[in-house]
Amino acid sequence: MSFGKNSTEPYVQVGNSGLFVYRVGLGTMQFGWSADEAAANAVMNTYVEHGGNFIDTADCYSSWSNALGGPENPGGVSEEMIGRWLATQNRYDIVLATKVRAAMGMQFCDSRATFKQREGLSRRWIIKSCEDSLRRLNTDYIDLYQAHFIDPLIPIEETLSAFTDLVRQGKVRYMGCSNFSAWRLMQALWTSDKNNLESFISLQPEYNLLSPTRGDFETELAQVCENYGLGVIPYSPLAGGVLTGKYRRGKELPQSVRAEENAERRFSEQNWNIIETLVSVAERNAMTPAQAAINWLRAKPVVTAPIIGANSPEQLISVLNGLDKKLSAADVDELDQASDFHRPRTSLET
Template sequence: MEFRHLGRSGLKISEIAYGNWLTHGSQVEEDAAHACVRAALDEGITTFDTADVYAGTRAEAVLGRALEGQRREGLEIFTKVYWPTGPGQNDRGLSRKHIMESIDASLRRLQTDYVDLYQAHRFDYETPLEETLRAFDDVVRQGKALYIGVSEWRAEEIAQALKIADEMGFDRIISSQPQYSMLWRVIEEEVVPLSEKEGIGQIVWSPIAQGVLTGKYKPGQPPPAGSRATDDKGGSDMVSRWLQDDVLTRVQQLEPIAADLGLSMAQLAVAWVLQNPNVSAAIVGASRPEQVRDNVKAAGVTLDADVMKRIDDVIAPVVTRDPGKTASPRKRP
């Protein structure tokens, strides 16, 4: 496993991170989830990403049990706050009330005294940003989180938060967690340049485009049984935008490139996002241990300029770069 600094912070994280959005507590049974976490640990992954909302808070609890007995100092545990976790009007958003209550609940479920990174899961347009940042700063001062990050914030939102933090003496954001893949490159225009300037690292999710870049979805054919496209627990709506014959045909043309490098399609996709120097880690999920072992082989892979050009020549006509300037579809994770 290779390790990278998270932005310009001193925190080092495994460049392959394990995430449990659509698996723990939802898509797979707990024994299988524990087996995937053990496989991740065996392969050298030390960074684990979750969120309070995943599987209605169950994902955090499953991850906490799966990591029980591990040396805490050897792990980097990330979670998030924003989406509703209860029926009340204050069970959502980035108000001080919700942040302070949510961090305590997350720590209980994760069975830990602190998280390494606490992330704002979306931007809250209904709460003053100063209130949100002060609450996050207090979470850090209380030792409940070591660093603060954001997920799916626009460049202008990140810039506004950095300005306020500097003016008020708060801890600065050190990470951004956006969607990023060969097919979805929205962050490249504005988020990445700002982040490079300000010392923010990207922890990217869906580097395999919800499984589409594995090549398992074929043009003109129905999705394989049991795949994310047939999942009714949150995955099918995310993957559906890629299930168009022009996209799938282009993806199939990546297979010879992967084969020439001795990589699987998934490994090529994960390695591709890691070529971006602003990416600190790529999050991979898994419902089976062998998926973890396959994806982790992308760590340390270097794709030379000729390979990157071959990939672009194939995939460029179907790449999404600027869907209305939004960081990503306003959905989970």
């Protein structure tokens, strides 16, 4: 059976669940890294003023800040900023998503064994992390609690049973996962079903025109999500800013704490060709490249709501201003073809 995306524009239903979110989510990995608290508040205020209700964070954001050009940050800072801002809002109007799994910092650990107690998807760590996130977020429930990525050491039954307890205690409304492969996701859905546990309602994959995992997503994960009614909320829709048009072949890097990492991960001859196609499709449609990149994703029926990141209200507004514009099927096809080398080809592809 196949389930379509139910839309009540500008809000969309997350898969087959009862959760409705704005057509783009607001990512907050930037908060405490490339955006200070004043900028974070301005970005969140701008987002809700434009009708946004869906805010995505993670316990660990952004523990890597110091290593990547930002201030010292042990993790938890993004959640704390959101928590203080949330006190100024009507809590029920906001759909708040966070995540558990990543390490909160080696500085607390004296051994590898201690480190393993402070990360992962064990019952012990999930329950502690959830309590910590609730405290930092200044709320008594999380709308969408996500397994950030798989923990191969922990049986999936243990992870799902801990998530289920949190749902049944009312601390979590819905549970989702991120960065799972198709077989891991199927295993989780089957395990929930078999053991009468709560199920994941959403997947948060990296999915954008430059994503090296685009092929895995389109040929495998998208089929699982469509067939089992999961919402898809892709992260890094602008490939960390590379799809905004400010990164161009042969030009100097733009001012950004992410510029060097972007150059390392994303600069290649093939990606420059994709960017050139994106720029020309965008110009033809009176869109910015960022608007075209987001609208390419939104044209995919399996996509529920991309999660965008912004350091300022201006960046956010320029993306939001493009949401009512649409790419034609021919434009979507041209962009698909331009980045088609990312897709693995199998003779059994269906």
